[in-house]
Amino acid sequence: MKDLVAFIATALVDDPASVQVTETEGDGAVVLELRVAKEDLGKVIGKQGRTARAIRSLLSATAGKDNRKARLEIVE
Amino acid sequence: MSSAKMEYKGTDVEEAIGNACAALNVPREELDIRIISTGSTGIFGLGRKKAAVQVSLKKEGGHEQKRPAPEKKASAPKARPERAVSEKKPAVPKARVEQPAENDEQEEAVGDPVTPEEMEAIRADLARILDLMACSSEISISQDQNNKVHAKIAGDFVDILVGPEGQTLDSMQYVMRKIITRKFPQKVLFSLDAGGFRDNRMGELQARALRLAQEVKETGKTRTIPAINPAERRMVHMALQDDTEIRSRSVGEGLFKKVLIYLPGKGRRRAPRKKKTAEKSPE
Numbered sequence: 001m002k003d004l005v006a007f008i009a010t011a012l013v014d015d016p017a018s019v020q021v022t023e024t025e026g027d028g029a030v031v032l033e034l035r036v037a038k039e040d041l042g043k044v045i046g047k048q049g050r051t052a053r054a055i056r057s058l059l060s061a062t063a064g065k066d067n068r069k070a071r072l073e074i075v076e
Numbered sequence: 077m078s079s080a081k082m083e084y085k086g087t088d089v090e091e092a093i094g095n096a097c098a099a100l101n102v103p104r105e106e107l108d109i110r111i112i113s114t115g116s117t118g119i120f121g122l123g124r125k126k127a128a129v130q131v132s133l134k135k136e137g138g139h140e141q142k143r144p145a146p147e148k149k150a151s152a153p154k155a156r157p158e159r160a161v162s163e164k165k166p167a168v169p170k171a172r173v174e175q176p177a178e179n180d181e182q183e184e185a186v187g188d189p190v191t192p193e194e195m196e197a198i199r200a201d202l203a204r205i206l207d208l209m210a211c212s213s214e215i216s217i218s219q220d221q222n223n224k225v226h227a228k229i230a231g232d233f234v235d236i237l238v239g240p241e242g243q244t245l246d247s248m249q250y251v252m253r254k255i256i257t258r259k260f261p262q263k264v265l266f267s268l269d270a271g272g273f274r275d276n277r278m279g280e281l282q283a284r285a286l287r288l289a290q291e292v293k294e295t296g297k298t299r300t301i302p303a304i305n306p307a308e309r310r311m312v313h314m315a316l317q318d319d320t321e322i323r324s325r326s327v328g329e330g331l332f333k334k335v336l337i338y339l340p341g342k343g344r345r346r347a348p349r350k351k352k353t354a355e356k357s358p359e
Binding site for chain 1: 201204205208209210211236237239243244246247248250251254255258259330331
């Protein structure tokens with residue numbers, strides 16, 4: 001899942017080198033933290049959060065396969 | 077040269093420009109007008125937006141008057157030519173074309189050609205996403221006569237990849253489009269399908285639209301289809317556009333809007349509250 005977020009984020013930003021994703025296992029949920037260059041924040045969030053929502057939706061589909069939950073946090 | 081820019085508002089563009097002229101005390105020929113928003117009457121008094129224009133005084137002496145209010149351009153910024161033509165006939169916008177640019181999105185749009193290598197790159201990106209979702213699937217990719225790229229997913233994971241109401245599929249399509257836009261300089265049209273979902277969904281929506289239309293005709297009551305995305309809304313409007321007895325329009329804010337199906341002549345525009353209950357609109 002980490003790689004999924006990283007792949008999509010890398011493909012969307014101007015500065016792929018700054019993309020970092022950390023994955024931590026919370027209780028019953030996987031928390032993914034996405035870090036991108038400040039200038040690229042808007043790109044991974046999108047207009048009215050649409051891109052972020054799309055990524056989250058893909059994540060929850062993936063996590064849902066194993067009856068898990070996933071949370072995406074975009075960190076500045 | 078031109079003096080400071082000022083913004084004026086009004087319920088529609090015409091009024092906004094009028095306000096500007098009145099405030100500055102000049103005829104509109106002497107103003108450079110840029111339309112910021114065309115405004116919208118909204119529904120139920122909600123989402124009503126004012127039109128806004130930005131004006132600045134034209135340079136004295138320059139005095140070219142050949143700039144009429146650039147109105148139709150602004151009301152459908154990305155409209156294709158045929159839309160621009162049809163735009164001028166009703167001064168009062170028909171409810172059904174309330175959001176022309178959007179409802180007609182993708183109307184026979186033609187993309188730029190995509191080379192086989194680029195097709196392969198698109199396929200590879202999609203495959204990568206599917207792999208990373210642990211849903212590796214078969215992908216077939218093709219181009220139609222409008223250069224639109226169609227990718228179809230098949231296999232055991234179709235249900236997961238479509239998601240509730242096609243949400244996951246739409247998300248994937250959206251992300252793919254973003255990636256494609258960034259990757260290729262040309263305009264590439266892309267659509268994603270899984271296991272025939274799109275066709276099924278469209279068929280379903282059409283059937284539902286027609287069924288609701290029938291109910292509307294029988295009962296005279298307005299029926300709605302809850303929040304659906306632009307492409308699906310367009311489908312509904314198209315399914316109903318040949319039916320002269322009823323009208324359809326989209327209401328709401330943002331990406332997902334409801335579609336109202338109603339009998340014309342009832343509670344239009346300014347009498348919105350009454351729409352659902354009043355039998356005869358108090359005219």
